[in-house]
Amino acid sequence: MRTRVPLSLLGVALALLWLIPLAWAIDTSIKPEAETTRVPVTWVPDVFTLDAYRGVFTAGDVPLWLFNSLVVAAGVTVLTLAAASLAAYGFSRLDFPAKNWLFALVLAGIMVPPQALIVPLFHQMQSLGLVDTYWGMILPQLAAPVMVFILKKFFDGIPREYEQAAALDGASRLRMFWSVVLPMSRPVLAAVGVFTFVTAWNNFLWPFIVVSDPDLMTVPVGLGTVQSSYGLRYAEIMASAVIGGLPLVVVYAFLQRHVIRGVGDAGLKG
Amino acid sequence: MAVDTVPAPVHDTSPAPARTERSLTGLWFALPFLLIYALFMIWPILSGLWSSLFNTSLAGGDVEFLGLSNYAELARDGAVWDSLWNTVWFTLLSTPPLVLTGLGMALLAHRARRTGWFLRFAFFMPFLLPVTVVALIWLWIYQSDFGLLNAAVGWFGGDPVAWINDERTAMWAVVLCTLWWTVGFNFLLYLAALQGIPRELHESAAVDGATPGQRLRRITLPLLRRTTGLVLVLQLIASLKIFDQVYLLNEGNAGPITRPLIQYVYEQGFTSYRIGYASAISYLLFLIIIVVAFAQFKIFPAGRDD
Numbered sequence A: 001m002r003t004r005v006p007l008s009l010l011g012v013a014l015a016l017l018w019l020i021p022l023a024w025a026i027d028t029s030i031k032p033e034a035e036t037t038r039v040p041v042t043w044v045p046d047v048f049t050l051d052a053y054r055g056v057f058t059a060g061d062v063p064l065w066l067f068n069s070l071v072v073a074a075g076v077t078v079l080t081l082a083a084a085s086l087a088a089y090g091f092s093r094l095d096f097p098a099k100n101w102l103f104a105l106v107l108a109g110i111m112v113p114p115q116a117l118i119v120p121l122f123h124q125m126q127s128l129g130l131v132d133t134y135w136g137m138i139l140p141q142l143a144a145p146v147m148v149f150i151l152k153k154f155f156d157g158i159p160r161e162y163e164q165a166a167a168l169d170g171a172s173r174l175r176m177f178w179s180v181v182l183p184m185s186r187p188v189l190a191a192v193g194v195f196t197f198v199t200a201w202n203n204f205l206w207p208f209i210v211v212s213d214p215d216l217m218t219v220p221v222g223l224g225t226v227q228s229s230y231g232l233r234y235a236e237i238m239a240s241a242v243i244g245g246l247p248l249v250v251v252y253a254f255l256q257r258h259v260i261r262g263v264g265d266a267g268l269k270g
Numbered sequence B: 001m002a003v004d005t006v007p008a009p010v011h012d013t014s015p016a017p018a019r020t021e022r023s024l025t026g027l028w029f030a031l032p033f034l035l036i037y038a039l040f041m042i043w044p045i046l047s048g049l050w051s052s053l054f055n056t057s058l059a060g061g062d063v064e065f066l067g068l069s070n071y072a073e074l075a076r077d078g079a080v081w082d083s084l085w086n087t088v089w090f091t092l093l094s095t096p097p098l099v100l101t102g103l104g105m106a107l108l109a110h111r112a113r114r115t116g117w118f119l120r121f122a123f124f125m126p127f128l129l130p131v132t133v134v135a136l137i138w139l140w141i142y143q144s145d146f147g148l149l150n151a152a153v154g155w156f157g158g159d160p161v162a163w164i165n166d167e168r169t170a171m172w173a174v175v176l177c178t179l180w181w182t183v184g185f186n187f188l189l190y191l192a193a194l195q196g197i198p199r200e201l202h203e204s205a206a207v208d209g210a211t212p213g214q215r216l217r218r219i220t221l222p223l224l225r226r227t228t229g230l231v232l233v234l235q236l237i238a239s240l241k242i243f244d245q246v247y248l249l250n251e252g253n254a255g256p257i258t259r260p261l262i263q264y265v266y267e268q269g270f271t272s273y274r275i276g277y278a279s280a281i282s283y284l285l286f287l288i289i290i291v292v293a294f295a296q297f298k299i300f301p302a303g304r305d306d
Helices: A004-029 A051-061 A062-093 A099-107 A114-128 A134-142 A145-156 A162-168 A173-184 A184-204 A205-210 A221-222 A234-265 B027-052 B069-076 B078-111 B116-128 B130-142 B148-153 B169-196 B200-207 B212-223 B224-241 B244-250 B261-271 B277-301
Strands: none
Touching: A004 A234, A004 B078, A004 B116, A004 B130, A051 A062, A051 A162, A051 A234, A062 A099, A062 A134, A062 A145, A062 A173, A062 A184, A062 A234, A062 B027, A099 A145, A099 B027, A114 A134, A114 A205, A114 B027, A114 B261, A114 B277, A134 A162, A134 A205, A134 B027, A145 A184, A145 B027, A162 A173, A173 A184, A173 B027, A205 A221, A205 B261, A221 B130, A234 B116, A234 B169, A234 B244, B027 B277, B069 B078, B069 B277, B078 B116, B078 B169, B078 B224, B078 B261, B078 B277, B116 B169, B116 B224, B130 B148, B130 B169, B130 B244, B169 B224, B169 B244, B200 B212, B212 B224, B224 B277, B244 B261, B261 B277
8 A cells, every 4th residue: 555656656757758750749849930949948939829730721631631641541441351351261161272381381470570572572562563552552461461360360259159140041152251240349330440450550660661761751751851851940849749640549449448348358468 | 181080089079960971061151251361371481491592673674583581691691690780689678677567567557446547548658659659759758859858858957968879868858669569568458467367366375464465476476377378479579570669760760779670671672672682681580489488388388278
């Protein structure tokens, strides 16, 4: 009991420390340009202004980047959930030629660092004509063996009796998958979905390499160009950082209970 | 492939017959993923290995078979070993604080009652920011003239430091930024594991008179061993793959001081257009990561099961 008060104080202190960088970015973004470079630094702006946000939204490409990120991240998430859950069901419930060999091949892929494949992958995108396209950004991110592994583990834990009941009613395999197994897997599908979405939304390296057309840039890639294009307008740079970073943070603030429970359900806790 | 001769598993005692008969149905389920996987994972691995034996260029032109001479050049290229050392040094510096801070945060947040929501939000939130946002924020904090960090140094009477450009502090600046950005993932894994420890274990130990410190050492930490194994290997692999934040923090300046291996691959492949040579360097990193992963399976054999 004696230790409780200092420990909770320590927790709050560490949390406040962890919020400083983001708070500092937001603080800078609501200052007039002249005040951003003042020494000594000020936490409470003399003048509160949203000029930087107005500047970013009228002149900048940030809205376009947000749209591109949404297209790519939503595309990757929907297609990953579809392809990985179908494959996981096949590996969990059905027997087919070379199954064990193929599953071992998928498992081995978990260890492959995608960053080490950028050069040959780009070469291949050139020959497929997918450089500077949405598909060029989306398709390679779908080859995520760890998602198949997580979903298969979850499906393995669902008793087969549920499907046998459906089989008595004459349901096909696809029907059992769609109407029996998927509805029972909502927590793990949510965890895999959220994790895939965040990873795809924030992916920098691959979109940076495969896209050079400014109209197709995602938030992380586009913001990388901000430093040079805004010159020394720090309030606008921080305003674009806040706009580019805040959407997922706000969504997480509402969903965090589900995310943390989902990590446990997905068996990621080891 | 004489798989048809394998007898049906005898331990399958489920009442409904022929539930797992061997047919092509399962293959149809797996096919969409397997096609994507073959096209965008297996094929690049093989074609990269193949082109590492050639003098291949992204710009096209003559392709000449070199055998292993890309690998021989790599062995003689000081920039490869410097950037490999930067990668290893970053991994050694970043892994202990990332694992220990994640554990400490999880213990604090798990214990907290009324402030639990706030702690979970603050600790995990940076992980959700795109790397570019993280780099912009930290470049601003590290700014040598009017940055927040030098302001803090000033309050304590110190002299301003050029955090990113000074070779004595550049790597530490990268480590601090990475710790802030990614520790939330380790925090989350530890928190999920803590929530899986039955409350009764602590209650009965408390009844037997164990102090909070004893319960932490004797119950909590031993039960977190597998999670620590998982966190450690995921962290080592993640640190070995470092590129994004260094590239964004260093744009235009510090350069080779902190350049990691993937940045050198990127420069050789996309700036010098030497696909074959860049592929050869990629395989060096690939090899190191595989060795680390296998070593982990030896040290924590049960780490992945359950």
